[in-house]
Amino acid sequence: MIRGIFTGLWTTLRSMFTRPITIQYPEEKRPVRTRFRGRHVLKRYDNGLEKCIGCSLCAAACPADAIFVEAAENTDEKRFSPGERYASTYEINMLRCIYCGFCEDACPTEAIVLGDNYELSFTDRNQSIYNKEMLIEPVPAGGKPTPQVTPAGVFTRSVPEMKDPAD
Amino acid sequence: MDFGTILEWIIKALIIVLSLTAGFAYTTLYERKVLARMQVRVGPNRAGPGGLLQPIADAVKLIFKEELIPADADKLVFIVAPVITVIPALVITAVVPWGGTVNLFGRQVVLQLTDVPVGVLWILSVTSISVYGITLAGWSSNNKYAMLGGLRSTAQMISYELALGLAYVGPILIAGSMSMRDIVEAQQKLPFFILQPVAFLVYLIATLAEINRAPFDMPEAEQELTAGYHTEYSSMKFALFFMAEYIKMVAVSMIGATLFFGGYLGPDLSFIPVIGPAINPWMGPVWLFLKTLIWMFLIIWLRATLPRIRYDRLMALGWKVMFPVALASVIVTATVVLLVGG
Numbered sequence: 271m272i273r274g275i276f277t278g279l280w281t282t283l284r285s286m287f288t289r290p291i292t293i294q295y296p297e298e299k300r301p302v303r304t305r306f307r308g309r310h311v312l313k314r315y316d317n318g319l320e321k322c323i324g325c326s327l328c329a330a331a332c333p334a335d336a337i338f339v340e341a342a343e344n345t346d347e348k349r350f351s352p353g354e355r356y357a358s359t360y361e362i363n364m365l366r367c368i369y370c371g372f373c374e375d376a377c378p379t380e381a382i383v384l385g386d387n388y389e390l391s392f393t394d395r396n397q398s399i400y401n402k403e404m405l406i407e408p409v410p411a412g413g414k415p416t417p418q419v420t421p422a423g424v425f426t427r428s429v430p431e432m433k434d435p436a437d
Numbered sequence: 438m439d440f441g442t443i444l445e446w447i448i449k450a451l452i453i454v455l456s457l458t459a460g461f462a463y464t465t466l467y468e469r470k471v472l473a474r475m476q477v478r479v480g481p482n483r484a485g486p487g488g489l490l491q492p493i494a495d496a497v498k499l500i501f502k503e504e505l506i507p508a509d510a511d512k513l514v515f516i517v518a519p520v521i522t523v524i525p526a527l528v529i530t531a532v533v534p535w536g537g538t539v540n541l542f543g544r545q546v547v548l549q550l551t552d553v554p555v556g557v558l559w560i561l562s563v564t565s566i567s568v569y570g571i572t573l574a575g576w577s578s579n580n581k582y583a584m585l586g587g588l589r590s591t592a593q594m595i596s597y598e599l600a601l602g603l604a605y606v607g608p609i610l611i612a613g614s615m616s617m618r619d620i621v622e623a624q625q626k627l628p629f630f631i632l633q634p635v636a637f638l639v640y641l642i643a644t645l646a647e648i649n650r651a652p653f654d655m656p657e658a659e660q661e662l663t664a665g666y667h668t669e670y671s672s673m674k675f676a677l678f679f680m681a682e683y684i685k686m687v688a689v690s691m692i693g694a695t696l697f698f699g700g701y702l703g704p705d706l707s708f709i710p711v712i713g714p715a716i717n718p719w720m721g722p723v724w725l726f727l728k729t730l731i732w733m734f735l736i737i738w739l740r741a742t743l744p745r746i747r748y749d750r751l752m753a754l755g756w757k758v759m760f761p762v763a764l765a766s767v768i769v770t771a772t773v774v775l776l777v778g779g
Contacts, residue, residue, distance in 0.1 A: 278742040282475045283475075286471075291477050291478070
């Protein structure tokens with residue numbers, strides 16, 4: 271028993287002189303894993319059009335019923351996304367969301383992706399509802415912001431044509 | 438007794454009380470820092486440079502917390518209990534000398550509040566009082582966890598008090614006096630932890646039990662008793678218990694340093710030009726402070742290492758090991774002192 275006590279004391283004393291493993295969080299952040307499921311991001315195509323077509327499959331797949339989608343009609347003068355419809359309202363309640371990623375799987379256009387932001391904190395329940403403006407990613411370089419004026423008969427397909435999957 | 442003497446006493450008493458309360462605050466930080474480093478963490482470092490303002494932040498937080506008194510609590514006892522716990526902790530160190538005699542404004546000032554001829558007895562009796570506070574707190578809370586914590590504390594302190602008392606006897610026998618100053622002066626040649634290793638160990642273990650520190654923190658065993666005797670306490674009343682615990686830790690370290698490490702005695706530094714013979718008497722408090730820090734480090738180190746002892750083992754250790762060992766140490770010391778002659 272006495273020997274055990276001294277072994278323990280030696281261990282604690284030795285660990286006192288090792289480098290602390292603490293990560294000073296707000297200043298220093300650990301990168302997340304590649305498959306990390308954080309806050310959702312609504313993606314755009316390279317030309318700036320939104321990938322989301324307002325189909326509500328994500329809302330149907332959501333086990334926590336956290337997603338609310340309302341669709342509206344696209345026109346060539348006011349086009350948000352390819353195809354007939356786009357999401358005029360897209361809201362996720364982050365307090366209900368369980369970050370399962372089913373919405374990601376259900377999405378036919380890969381519009382919703384769980385990103386790597388995990389710093390979700392609210393001072394009010396209303397703040398937990400993220401709307402489309404908060405979720406959508408910025409327009410990529412070379413793209414135009416939505417709504418766009420597009421030539422007729424080009425963006426008729428809502429879901430992009432399937433090629434050999436690269437990843 | 439002239440006015441100057443009274444003023445001197447008041448100032449010295451104020452210094453003791455203030456340095457103990459400030460010491461309490463920074464002991465918490467010291468403990469948290471050392472524990473963190475032993476667990477390969479960095480510890481509090483947000484409030485102020487290196488976390489130096491953390492105790493102040495804690496104090497402000499505790500002051501603003503809601504003060505709760507349980508509906509069925511015995512109100513008077515509930516309020517008085519933390520006071521009974523903290524006052525003895527504050528007055529224990531009155532008899533501990535912090536240095537020799539210094540010349541201050543033409544007065545010969547002894548660096549000690551009062552040199553009671555029975556200083557060691559004073560320490561023993563005052564430490565015993567604070568157990569009442571803990572027991573009363575446990576009983577008045579009207580909570581089974583608090584009650585169990587209070588009862589455990591009583592049993593534990595009574596068991597370890599005997600060994601603790603006997604641990605004091607060794608240094609007393611060698612010094613031939615109960616005055617703390619005489620005991621320090623008797624260590625000019627050899628500190629007593631060399632002459633009295635058994636008493637030193639018994640003192641170390643018994644005081645850990647006496648101040649409810651790990652591995653003997655039975656009265657507040659979080660896993661079994663939530664927080665033990667202070668389960669129902671909040672805000673400043675809780676802070677008072679906390680304060681008592683840490684001040685007792687400081688006091689026990691100071692007394693231990695005085696009894697076994699030679700207290701304020703240290704190497705003569707008057708040859709160093711900066712210090713010189715004028716400043717040298719003032720080094721007493723510095724040596725005592727350093728020795729206290731080392732002793733407290735020992736206590737924290739033990740807390741970081743050892744798990745809590747089971748309650749029956751604790752009692753068995755107290756009665757079947759500590760007490761006989763302390764008794765044997767006293768008998769051997771007494772015989773040797775009688776034969777060799779002090």
